[in-house]
Amino acid sequence: MQARLRVRRFDPESGGGARYQSYALEVPSYATVLDTLLQIRDDLDGSLALRCSCRSAICGSCAMRIDGQARLACKTKVSALAPNGEEITVEPMGNMPVIKDLVTDMASFWNKVKAIEPWLQPAGPPRSAGEYLVSQGAMRDLTQVMACIMCGACVSDCATLETELGLGKDPDATFLAPAALAKAYRFVADPRDGADGERLLALSRAEGIWDCTRCNICVEVCPKGVAPMDQILALRRKAIAAGYEENLGARHTLEFEKSVRESSWL
Amino acid sequence: MKYAFWPGCSVPRQGTPELRISAVAVCQKLGIELEELSYAPCTGSGILQGKDLLLADTLNASTFAMAEVMELPLMTICSTCQGVLSQANKRMRDKPGHLAQVNQTLSEQGMEYSGKLEVKHLVWVLVEDYGLDRLRAAVVRPLSNLRVAPFYGCYIVRPSAALGFAEHPERKDSLERVIAALGAEVVDFRGKTLCCGYPLVGVNDETSAGMVGSHTSEAKEKGADCMATPCPLCHMNLDGVQPAAAEQRNERIGLPILHLTQLMGLALGIEPADLGFDRHAVSVRGVLAKMGY
Numbered sequence: 351m352q353a354r355l356r357v358r359r360f361d362p363e364s365g366g367g368a369r370y371q372s373y374a375l376e377v378p379s380y381a382t383v384l385d386t387l388l389q390i391r392d393d394l395d396g397s398l399a400l401r402c403s404c405r406s407a408i409c410g411s412c413a414m415r416i417d418g419q420a421r422l423a424c425k426t427k428v429s430a431l432a433p434n435g436e437e438i439t440v441e442p443m444g445n446m447p448v449i450k451d452l453v454t455d456m457a458s459f460w461n462k463v464k465a466i467e468p469w470l471q472p473a474g475p476p477r478s479a480g481e482y483l484v485s486q487g488a489m490r491d492l493t494q495v496m497a498c499i500m501c502g503a504c505v506s507d508c509a510t511l512e513t514e515l516g517l518g519k520d521p522d523a524t525f526l527a528p529a530a531l532a533k534a535y536r537f538v539a540d541p542r543d544g545a546d547g548e549r550l551l552a553l554s555r556a557e558g559i560w561d562c563t564r565c566n567i568c569v570e571v572c573p574k575g576v577a578p579m580d581q582i583l584a585l586r587r588k589a590i591a592a593g594y595e596e597n598l599g600a601r602h603t604l605e606f607e608k609s610v611r612e613s614s615w616l
Numbered sequence: 617m618k619y620a621f622w623p624g625c626s627v628p629r630q631g632t633p634e635l636r637i638s639a640v641a642v643c644q645k646l647g648i649e650l651e652e653l654s655y656a657p658c659t660g661s662g663i664l665q666g667k668d669l670l671l672a673d674t675l676n677a678s679t680f681a682m683a684e685v686m687e688l689p690l691m692t693i694c695s696t697c698q699g700v701l702s703q704a705n706k707r708m709r710d711k712p713g714h715l716a717q718v719n720q721t722l723s724e725q726g727m728e729y730s731g732k733l734e735v736k737h738l739v740w741v742l743v744e745d746y747g748l749d750r751l752r753a754a755v756v757r758p759l760s761n762l763r764v765a766p767f768y769g770c771y772i773v774r775p776s777a778a779l780g781f782a783e784h785p786e787r788k789d790s791l792e793r794v795i796a797a798l799g800a801e802v803v804d805f806r807g808k809t810l811c812c813g814y815p816l817v818g819v820n821d822e823t824s825a826g827m828v829g830s831h832t833s834e835a836k837e838k839g840a841d842c843m844a845t846p847c848p849l850c851h852m853n854l855d856g857v858q859p860a861a862a863e864q865r866n867e868r869i870g871l872p873i874l875h876l877t878q879l880m881g882l883a884l885g886i887e888p889a890d891l892g893f894d895r896h897a898v899s900v901r902g903v904l905a906k907m908g909y
Binding site: 561 | 625657658660661662663664665666667668669671675699770771774775776806810811813815816818819820822823824826827830864
């Protein structure tokens with residue numbers, strides 16, 4: 351089977367801007383976009399830069415924009431996107447600076463993950479002996495968010511983030527974005543965590559849970575079924591239930607609910 | 617061809633009444649019979665779902681139950697309503713326990729939902745049920761010199777798993793198909809499936825206007841005479857916020873935003889005066905002039 355890829359190239363050392371380079375090569379019918387890129391690097395063009403590791407949709411290294419949508423290159427079959435040999439466009443992830451070719455700088459991504467304090471903060475003194483035990487049922491709710499592999503696909507295509515970066519905002523001061531917020535849900539909903547109040551208060555501030563525009567892009571592009579937006583909505587429900595109502599998003603939601611409850615209309 | 621008609625919440629009733637008026641007019645022209653669900657509640661618009669998911673699904677199940685009593689499929693004219701209803705329907709189909717819980721509440725009102733209702737936006741009805749050949753045949757004023765940029769609205773394109781795209785692949789580009797059937801040239805642009813920014817109104821107005829500016833400016837740059845949308849919420853933002861968005865970008869945009877039903881109305885020969893254009897923030901005079909009005 352012939353694969354045709356149009357790859358966005360950028361080399362900061364060249365002094366030039368980004369350009370697109372087309373490659374055509376024979377690949378097995380089961381080849382993924384990652385297989386094809388690696389074959390290009392091995393056989394045709396050793397200067398092509400990309401990140402990858404496990405090749406099994408576990409490590410999250412090879413997220414990139416393929417035909418305009420963030421996907422894991424190792425989980426995307428060439429034949430699925432180009433059944434009739436169409437050219438596939440491969441670009442680095444969006445919403446982050448490009449270091450070289452398909453390699454992006456994920457510093458802001460990680461800064462936001464760190465900002466939500468992604469570690470358990472149990473209340474009370476540490477247990478003197480034994481483990482913190484949790485019922486199976488309580489953890490089942492978390493399995494969906496725990497499937498996140500931090501690949502960055504949801505952040506790459508996030509509409510709120512793209513717009514705020516387009517308006518010239520400092521990347522670290524923009525919307526926390528889906529990956530970090532889904533991760534926040536993982537701790538808020540963990541029965542062992544005792545910092546729910548502080549977490550929900552912080553998440554209710556500007557550029558947190560209420561700045562999601564609910565466009566569902568993150569749900570669509572997530573390669574692991576994490577459905578980040580659903581977790582953001584779950585955080586909204588928890589924040590309101592915990593009484594964090596002093597913000598525009600929560601007040602709007604409560605007014606909306608009141609109107610629907612009273613009249614079934616707005 | 618008959619549908620239980622869900623005109624939507626207060627947005628079409630108060631915010632964009634021209635949508636309802638033009639939808640009813642074009643359906644009448646095409647011979648699509650509508651039986652209105654006068655007592656159906658608001659879908660929750662994705663907002664209520666961020667407070668009480670069970671309440672939202674119960675409200676929507678009550679709408680479905682009303683359509684089932686009428687023994688008719690349900691037709692919507694709003695991308696957001698369509699998506700919210702599709703998602704609610706999927707949750708109830710996937711989880712029989714959830715449907716049973718909803719039905720328990722509905723039974724207090726003497727209602728019941730089977731979980732099987734078909735819910736379709738007008739744009740899907742045209743492509744799947746009515747047929748584009750039939751639509752083409754009904755066109756009396758082809759929009760042949762009009763360049764139209766499609767704008768879907770998030771909820772009618774995502775999440776695709778809830779929208780039946782696997783069984784109905786033609787839904788993915790239904791809007792382009794309908795615009796082309798009306799005789800217009802489709803202007804493709806990246807923003808067509810992105811967010812209009814409406815959900816951020818009042819929460820983050822700067823970002824909301826940023827989305828409006830980005831999409832309208834891109835469509836204009838690609839040569840569009842106007843944009844057409846099947847979503848009243850997108851219309852409210854792309855039209856109403858466009859002047860502020862232009863100011864934010866420090867550029868002139870002036871791109872008329874039409875409801876899909878208004879665009880259809882023009883092609884079907886309905887008088888512009890009957891399509892509610894006087895309510896638009898951005899003048900549609902240029903579009904009407906190109907149509908010879």
